[in-house]
Amino acid sequence: MSFRTIEWRDNKVIMIDQTRLPAEEVYNEYTDFQGVAEAIRGMVVRGAPAIGIAAAMGVALGAREIIADGFDTFYRQLENVCDVLGRTRPTAVNLFWGLERMKRVALQHKELDLHSIRELLKAEAISIEAEDLAICKEIGRHGAALVKEGASILTHCNAGGLATAGYGTALGVIRGAHEAGKNIRVFADETRPWLQGARLTAWELMKDSIPVTLISDNMAGWLMKSGQIDFCVVGADRIAANGDTANKIGTYSVAVLAKENRIPFYVAAPISTLDLKLSNGDQIPIEERAPEEVTKVQGVTIAPEGVKVRNPAFDVTPARYITGIITEKGVVRGDYEKELRALVGL
DSSP states (O other): OOSOSEEEETTEEEEEOTTSTTTOOOEEEEOSHHHHHHHHHTTSSOSHHHHHHHHHHHHHHHHHHOOOSSHHHHHHHHHHHHHHHHTSOSSOHHHHHHHHHHHHHHHHTTTSOHHHHHHHHHHHHHHHHHHHHHHHHHHHHHHHTTSOTTOEEEEOSOOBGGGSSSSBSHHHHHHHHHHTTOOOEEEEEOOTTTTHIIIIIHHHHHHTTOOEEEEOGGGHHHHHHTTOOOEEEEOOSEEETTSOEEEETTHHHHHHHHHHTTOOEEEEOOGGGEETTSSSGGGSOOOBOOTHHHHEETTEEOSOTTOOOOOBSEEEEOGGGOSEEEETTEEEOSOHHHHHHHHTTO
């Protein structure tokens, strides 16, 4: 990749500041977990897998700050660190997956001295990043096989290298098809209100010389009807046991339009995005964000002062609109409840 989304270097967490793209490619350094929490909340880092990595690294930073004379005191403070990080973005299940994985490492090694536990937590956070990159490449390999030669692909939001440790989930499928020599082109929805498609997806595809055309969100339906879209692929922030999928607001509309126009609609996500404790998408918490994100663009006011605003950051696409879910272990179709459980060995 021509950029790094997030990494641990010299006992600091380094993240590309996604709020400043595409105008500036700036990397921020974080030395404490509060800074990482604010980076997650403020969208410096975003995308479910990247949020999970950031959370794990935040825990490793937080563990270094804890002053304790024994494991019990240490672990209570570590749980407080996890609580702070867990309150940043409630919809992305990878956030909680990362936090639970870090707590589990601490508990499994409670007989060790605290310095050793801190080192193990750092190593675990680094390994989560490395694992994510390998997982995304597997998702890309499985997904690329579904893409026909010469396909025009629509994607929504940014589920690329910027949303992961690198390579991407939905954009991993696109990268996989491109690397396989398929003559693809991409249409990227701009994705209001944060414009992740315009600012981020277009930026990283252009950096990798993958043909991309930017469209506004309300153009997708007409392009589908006029035969200009062959394939849709998006990422996910949480997938319920029945296959209902939460993703960036606007995804549901794309899925319905794809179904109407008989275009395959795929979700690409790692197994860590599954939340099999939830029976359906109605149980997925939906984050409501600040009204200023809707009334302003890049700090410029575009709406009347005082207007009422709704700003749900995500929507839920029912499983019936999803052609298949692409994971690192393969593609799941049809009976999602049965197949997703089988995928994780349940």
